[in-house]
Amino acid sequence: MSMTSSVARSLPVPSRRAPAGAGALAWLKTNLFATWISTAVTLALGYVILRIVLALIDWALLNAIWTVPYSANGIAQTAVCQAVKGVGACWAVIADKYRLILFGRYPYDEQWRPAIVVLIFIGLYAVSAMRRFWRKELVLIWVGALAVVGVLMWGGVFRLPVVTDDQWGGLPITLILATFGLAFGFPLAVLVALGRRSTHLPAVKTLCVVYVELIRGVPLISVLFMASVMFPLFMPAGVNIDKLLRAQIAIILFAAAYLAEVVRGGLQALPKGQAEAADALGLSYWKKTGFIVLPQALRLVIPPLVNTFIGFFKDTSLVLIIGLFDLLTMGKVALSDPPWQSFSTEVYITLALIYIAFCFAMSRYSRGLERELGASQRR
Amino acid sequence: MSQTVTGKAAITLDKVNKWYGALHVLRDISLTIGERERVVVCGPSGSGKSTMIRCINRLETHQAGRIFVEETELTDDTRALDTIRREVGMVFQSFNLFPHLTILENCTLAPIWVRKMPKAQAEELAMTYLERVKIPEQAKKYPGQLSGGQQQRVAIARALCMQPKVMLFDEPTSALDPEMIKEVLDTMIGLAESGMTMVCVTHEMGFARQVAHRVVFMDRGEIVESGPPGQIFENPQTDRLKLFLSQILRGH
Numbered sequence: 001m002s003m004t005s006s007v008a009r010s011l012p013v014p015s016r017r018a019p020a021g022a023g024a025l026a027w028l029k030t031n032l033f034a035t036w037i038s039t040a041v042t043l044a045l046g047y048v049i050l051r052i053v054l055a056l057i058d059w060a061l062l063n064a065i066w067t068v069p070y071s072a073n074g075i076a077q078t079a080v081c082q083a084v085k086g087v088g089a090c091w092a093v094i095a096d097k098y099r100l101i102l103f104g105r106y107p108y109d110e111q112w113r114p115a116i117v118v119l120i121f122i123g124l125y126a127v128s129a130m131r132r133f134w135r136k137e138l139v140l141i142w143v144g145a146l147a148v149v150g151v152l153m154w155g156g157v158f159r160l161p162v163v164t165d166d167q168w169g170g171l172p173i174t175l176i177l178a179t180f181g182l183a184f185g186f187p188l189a190v191l192v193a194l195g196r197r198s199t200h201l202p203a204v205k206t207l208c209v210v211y212v213e214l215i216r217g218v219p220l221i222s223v224l225f226m227a228s229v230m231f232p233l234f235m236p237a238g239v240n241i242d243k244l245l246r247a248q249i250a251i252i253l254f255a256a257a258y259l260a261e262v263v264r265g266g267l268q269a270l271p272k273g274q275a276e277a278a279d280a281l282g283l284s285y286w287k288k289t290g291f292i293v294l295p296q297a298l299r300l301v302i303p304p305l306v307n308t309f310i311g312f313f314k315d316t317s318l319v320l321i322i323g324l325f326d327l328l329t330m331g332k333v334a335l336s337d338p339p340w341q342s343f344s345t346e347v348y349i350t351l352a353l354i355y356i357a358f359c360f361a362m363s364r365y366s367r368g369l370e371r372e373l374g375a376s377q378r379r
Numbered sequence: 380m381s382q383t384v385t386g387k388a389a390i391t392l393d394k395v396n397k398w399y400g401a402l403h404v405l406r407d408i409s410l411t412i413g414e415r416e417r418v419v420v421c422g423p424s425g426s427g428k429s430t431m432i433r434c435i436n437r438l439e440t441h442q443a444g445r446i447f448v449e450e451t452e453l454t455d456d457t458r459a460l461d462t463i464r465r466e467v468g469m470v471f472q473s474f475n476l477f478p479h480l481t482i483l484e485n486c487t488l489a490p491i492w493v494r495k496m497p498k499a500q501a502e503e504l505a506m507t508y509l510e511r512v513k514i515p516e517q518a519k520k521y522p523g524q525l526s527g528g529q530q531q532r533v534a535i536a537r538a539l540c541m542q543p544k545v546m547l548f549d550e551p552t553s554a555l556d557p558e559m560i561k562e563v564l565d566t567m568i569g570l571a572e573s574g575m576t577m578v579c580v581t582h583e584m585g586f587a588r589q590v591a592h593r594v595v596f597m598d599r600g601e602i603v604e605s606g607p608p609g610q611i612f613e614n615p616q617t618d619r620l621k622l623f624l625s626q627i628l629r630g631h
Contacts, residue, residue, distance in 0.1 A: 271473075273471060273475035274475060276438050277471065277475035277477070277534075279436075279438060279464065280438065280464060280468070280469040280471075280538075281489035281537070281538075281541060282461060282465045282489060282493040282541065283488075283489060283493060284493075287493075291477075291492070295479050296477075299479070373479075
């Protein structure tokens with residue numbers, strides 16, 4: 001590629017354009033209606049898709065029930081919804097329960113606090129995603145934002161009533177577990193990956209290998225169980241570490257083991273000459289790692305890294321087995337209310353949309369990032 | 380062109396030995412390179428010539444014998460190693476530019492972080508050397524946008540930005556397309572004229588003749604012959620060197 005540029009500069013050669021199809025019609029013709037078989041398949045599939053979409057619109061929008069009346073003692077009268085079951089969606093369940101689903105058993109009057117926490121998290125993701133904020137100050141922003149999150153959730157200062165974490169639930173729990181899990185798990189993963197490749201420190205290397213293999217060898221559920229049930233047994237009497245914190249630490253350790261292997265893949269893919277050139281220039285180990293090795297290794301593994309991030313975002317829902325109420329669990333709790341018991345489809349679709357929003361944002365962002373970083377790095 | 384070589388030793392190898400497992404790749408290598416001396420190392424592939432110069436800045440570790448750069452001995456002591464790597468520049472066969480950094484950043488990284496030079500001064504220095512290798516206009520580009528010859532010239536400038544006392548070249552033209560070899564060799568000849576101490580592993584015999592004070596011929600991990608280029612090329616003493624010369628001459 002490099003050659004052509006210098007040759008092209010010295011000898012201008014007239015170039016021809018590659019033949020291109022003309023417009024949408026040509027595209028349709030080549031891709032959908034090229035032969036009679038493909039025309040038939042196109043028409044048949046088109047019909048099926050159309051029917052599904054129309055049925056969905058009917059159910060979700062046209063025949064849907066948006067509100068239900070309430071009896072004098074505040075119980076929802078869901079007879080209208082029962083009447084259209086199967087024909088129209090009953091979104092009234094979401095209208096009635098969205099605050100329980102999003103914020104769990106957090107005191108009703110204080111739910112503006114977890115709401116702000118959710119917004120802070122989303123803002124934090126957005127700021128971190130923008131490359132112009134990729135500087136040292138970003139670490140301070142994170143520390144500041146996470147401190148504010150802690151203050152808002154716990155309260156106890158600035159005349160905010162204390163809300164202990166056994167009352168937390170819903171989306172904030174999911175975001176807290178995922179964000180802290182990855183924010184602490186990722187740096188730990190980088191250290192473990194570097195340790196595992198260390199040639200000069202065999203003890204560190206062994207420790208890293210044992211850690212990764214132990215954690216990878218067991219299901220997340222059992223790690224969570226250990227953190228919640230077994231771990232307190234080993235603590236001296238009177239010392240009690242908070243349940244949420246224990247779950248959080250379990251998730252951090254679990255995520256770090258997986259991410260470490262992803263990062264190690266990137267380290268291995270980097271040509272040896274890069275580290276040698278850095279050595280030859282006299283850069284110290286940490287400068288070599290920070291300036292040369294990691295920036296290249298990490299961008300090589302953006303796709304599997306984001307894959308793991310997305311996986312962990314959803315795996316946080318497993319904390320339900322140790323009695324924490326994350327978003328998914330709160331959906332179940334909402335459905336335990338007798339009038340709404342039969343409207344699980346609506347609730348689960350809503351939950352799915354929330355999960356999709358976060359995961360799709362992550363995957364789109366990673367694709368953009370790959371393109372952007374790849375542009376400066378063609379070899 | 381011949382310059383006087385001062386009596387002081389820049390690099391001393393004393394009975395250096397190295398093994399890869401059971402394979403004895405360096406056998407009792409003893410070699411003293413004077414200040415401002417230019418030495419070309421040649422030999423068939425697998426003769427240990429790259430391994431030898433990679434031992435000088437400890438990209439490879441030797442297992443027996445001693446290596447000195449000026450008065451500093453190369454040992455496990457990291458302090459000594461840092462000192463040596465600051466003073467010894469290296470140019471690789473595969474360039475090894477940092478693809479995620481611009482040409483200018485490639486050149487200023489080590490001066491800023493190893494020599495603790497202010498950024499402005501480092502950039503000024505980098506531009507001086509990029510001008511010397513005749514590509515200042517590429518400073519803002521990334522390595523991937525440059526030709527192989529240009530990349531290797533940047534790699535030379537990058538090493539020079541550390542203002543080393545010794546430059547090591549490990550087959551600097553072997554990965555280049557034929558039409559780009561000359562531009563790199565010209566840069567190296569320019570560098571030689573400035574009086575830099577150079578150790579160069581290469582098969583470019585024209586370059587050796589023009590620039591080297593001394594040619595060292597290695598085979599099977601040992602130094603077989605060494606002497607001025609005229610003597611080595613016109614009057615080889617050993618059969619191994621005669622064979623090697625006949626092979627590379629046939630190849631050219």
